[in-house]
């Protein structure tokens with residue numbers, strides 16, 4: 207496990223990529239070389255974290271030096287959700303050896319996919335037998351291809367950029383109004399809002415976060431919580447939401463926040 211930087215150094219101390227690469231250095235010193243690094247470029251369950259520029263690039267470089275490969279998990283962040291990019295690894299200018307995708311790639315149809323370089327694929331094709339009950343199902347493949355076409359043909363990536371931008375600006379305005387909204391972060395339709403008890407130590411406010419999620423449900427809006435403190439509102443709506451949906455969401459959230467303030 208590699209440590210991740212926190213949005214609030216007041217809470218957990220400043221952390222740079224050196225702290226993460228130190229873990230790899232320690233493994234090397236013990237003679238335990240990594241086979242692979244698995245990482246989301248914007249950790250979702252970690253609380254919609256936006257990593258500093260260059261953070262993962264340094265780690266990728268170190269893993270490669272030690273002979274490992276780098277796997278980008280795009281299950282939550284991929285398929286145009288970033289708005290300006292198709293994949294979150296592009297936001298950090300990374301070149302993964304393997305990209306994994308799941309859930310939205312089938313838009314409800316159970317499907318996951320792996321994309322890799324010819325070099326890695328060739329190593330896999332070494333005579334070893336690989337078997338998977340559901341692998342290569344033609345119906346699932348058709349569903350996956352249709353999803354890719356629809357994202358492109360209906361401009362859903364551009365929609366994520368436009369609607370996500372409006373949502374983020376609206377959330378930033380709400381953060382000026384309610385001091386327990388400590389951080390609004392993310393990109394496109396992958397946004398997180400951190401709820402804290404105070405602005406000195408930025409202690410996570412799990413209870414208030416839970417109340418906000420429950421109250422939003424009464425208005426018909428499903429949110430969830432992420433992050434180690436269970437205090438980051440996860441805003442990851444379907445890619446087809448429009449500006450009117452964004453405004454409706456922001457209006458409802460404002461009402462709920464006023465209720466819990």
Ligand SMILES: Cc1ncc(COP(=O)(O)O)c(C=O)c1O
Nearest residue numbers: 246250279281282307308309318
């Ligand atoms: C980022 C991320 N990666 C991987 C998975 C698991 O995907 P799968 O069930 O296709 O293995 C999930 C969710 O379950 C996820 O959120």
